[in-house]
Amino acid sequence: xxNKDYYEILGVSKSAxxxxxxxxxKRLAMKYHPDRNRGNKIFEEKFKEIQKAYEVLSDPKKKSxxxxxxxxxxxxxxxxxxxxxxxxxxxxFSDVFGDVFGDIFGSTSAKKKHSKAEGSDLLCKLxxxxxxxxxxxxxxxxxxxxxxxxxxxxxxxxLGTERHICSTCQxxxxxxxxxxxxxxxxxxxxxxxxxxxxxxxxxxCRGNGKEKSFKNFSIKIPGGVNDNDRIRLIGKGHYGGYxxxxxxxxxxxxxxxxxxxxxxxxxxxxKVPINFAMAALGGEIEVPTLYGKIKLKIPxxxxxxxxxxxxxxxxxxxxxxxxxxxxxxxxVETPINLNNYQKQLLRNLGxxxxxxxxxxxxxxxxxxxxxxxxxxxxxxxx
Numbered sequence: 001x002x003n004k005d006y007y008e009i010l011g012v013s014k015s016a017x018x019x020x021x022x023x024x025x026k027r028l029a030m031k032y033h034p035d036r037n038r039g040n041k042i043f044e045e046k047f048k049e050i051q052k053a054y055e056v057l058s059d060p061k062k063k064s065x066x067x068x069x070x071x072x073x074x075x076x077x078x079x080x081x082x083x084x085x086x087x088x089x090x091x092x093f094s095d096v097f098g099d100v101f102g103d104i105f106g107s108t109s110a111k112k113k114h115s116k117a118e119g120s121d122l123l124c125k126l127x128x129x130x131x132x133x134x135x136x137x138x139x140x141x142x143x144x145x146x147x148x149x150x151x152x153x154x155x156x157x158x159l160g161t162e163r164h165i166c167s168t169c170q171x172x173x174x175x176x177x178x179x180x181x182x183x184x185x186x187x188x189x190x191x192x193x194x195x196x197x198x199x200x201x202x203x204x205c206r207g208n209g210k211e212k213s214f215k216n217f218s219i220k221i222p223g224g225v226n227d228n229d230r231i232r233l234i235g236k237g238h239y240g241g242y243x244x245x246x247x248x249x250x251x252x253x254x255x256x257x258x259x260x261x262x263x264x265x266x267x268x269x270x271k272v273p274i275n276f277a278m279a280a281l282g283g284e285i286e287v288p289t290l291y292g293k294i295k296l297k298i299p300x301x302x303x304x305x306x307x308x309x310x311x312x313x314x315x316x317x318x319x320x321x322x323x324x325x326x327x328x329x330x331x332v333e334t335p336i337n338l339n340n341y342q343k344q345l346l347r348n349l350g351x352x353x354x355x356x357x358x359x360x361x362x363x364x365x366x367x368x369x370x371x372x373x374x375x376x377x378x379x380x381x382x
Contacts, residue, residue, distance in 0.1 A: 006053035006066065014067065018058060025054040119146070119240030119247035126251050128221065130258040134290055134315050136223035142214050143249075146238040149211050152202035154242045156209040161200040163242075166191035196242075209242050219251055224318030226263065227255040260288055266315045266324030273333040274298060287328050289313045296328060304331045 007014055010024040028050045030036070037043040056062045124143055148154040157163045165171040169188035173195045177184045187193045201207030217236065225231070230250050237247025255263070262269045272287055282300035286293045289310070296308060307329045314324025338346070 004049070006056055009049055009053040010057065012057075021054065021057050025050065025058070029054075118245045119238040121247040122237040122249045124249065124251050125254055126219065126221075127254045127256055128225075129256055130261060130263065131290065132221065133225050133227075133253065133255045134223060136225075137221050139219045139221060141217050141219055143217060144212060145215050145249075146210050146212050147215060148239050149202060149205040149209050151204040152209060154209040154239065156198045156202055156205060156207040156242060158200045158202050163196045163198045166195055166197050169195070171195045210239050217249070221251075221253070222318060224266075224316050225253050227253060229253045261290070263315065264327075266317050266322070267327055268314045268324065269327045269329065271329050271331060272296075274302070274330050275335070276332055279303070279330075279332045287326075289326055290315075298330065302330060306330050 007016070010021060010028065012020055012024050016024075029047065032043045032047040032050060034040075034044050034047060056066050122143065122145060124141060126139060126141065128137070128139075149156070152159065155163060166173075166188060168190035169175050173188055173191065173193040174185050175188050177186060188195075191197050198207045202209070205211055217233075219231070219233075221231070230252050233249040233251070235246045236249035240246045260270055268290070270288070272285065274285060277283075278285065278298055279302045280300065282298050282302065284295055284297050287296045287310075291313065294310065294313070296310070307327050310326040310328065312323045313326035316323050335342075
């Protein structure tokens with residue numbers, strides 16, 4: 001019987017990249033794998049054929065030699081060099097298949113087993129005032145967390161007893177089983193991957209080595225943190241089990257709304273009211289900052305919405321220690337609750353200021369607006 005070309009077996013072209021070869025192999029191996037077709041000799045032989053083709057084409061040196069000599073000559077050359085004497089696989093199933101077949105292909109490595117045993121991370125939301133977030137503070141919080149058992153100290157065994165290395169897997173956490181022409185790695189059925197066996201478990205944690213309880217933490221908040229920032233405390237999360245690392249504790253900062261300031265990056269925004277006389281004639285007012293009051297000069301003829309930037313009165317950056325700015329937006333406040341005398345003064349001012357003779361000179365924006373309105377209606381009429 002003439003052997004098929006390895007590219008033909010995997011259904012790929014000679015120009016196929018390694019990822020395409022891997023995908024083709026994975027698809028065919030899943031279809032013809034003996035574990036999915038028990039007792040089918042045809043599928044078993046087909047799987048061997050696929051396996052051998054992938055072993056050659058996935059190895060750059062073997063692939064280069066195969067491309068150079070061709071299928072028949074490659075077999076002769078490799079046989080002469082003891083290169084392919086019989087069916088032998090060095091394929092890393094877990095690399096090709098990931099978690100598709102789980103333990104069947106030995107993907108439960110010691111590294112993965114240990115990562116599963118490590119403690120889970122913990123997230124806690126912490127509300128701060130703007131001042132606390134800007135200047136830093138220390139907060140005491142009480143969190144429900146999985147901790148080491150207070151009786152057995154995490155061993156899982158009753159006091160005075162010890163746990164033992166699993167005799168089935170010899171402390172490896174997995175066992176190897178021979179099935180036909182290849183070896184299968186599976187999680188140890190005795191210790192379930194824990195590597196140890198507890199014959200006399202702790203009466204509190206029942207062999208788990210863990211218990212859930214409240215724990216007090218003193219959290220130091222650095223100055224400059226912002227809303228939704230996270231602070232990581234390494235090893236302060238859930239207990240990871242005997243011999244494994246604890247998880248981490250993440251503090252998510254939530255900054256409360258301030259009654260004066262709004263934060264924008266490292267800048268602070270605030271709105272400041274001024275009266276009509278101040279806006280028209282100018283003057284000086286006091287404005288608040290997080291560091292105390294300061295004087296702000298208002299130039300004459302200031303309009304509502306004008307923003308004044310005060311350098312260095314914002315928030316100190318947590319990254320480079322540079323201070324942001326304070327941005328003060330002024331708006332002209334209309335007076336209310338006027339007495340008769342005040343009302344008369346405003347009427348006199350209004351006649352003087354808004355009368356026809358001074359209208360164009362004192363109210364440029366109003367004049368331009370109403371001129372545009374007039375042209376708009378004139379165009380509609382035409």
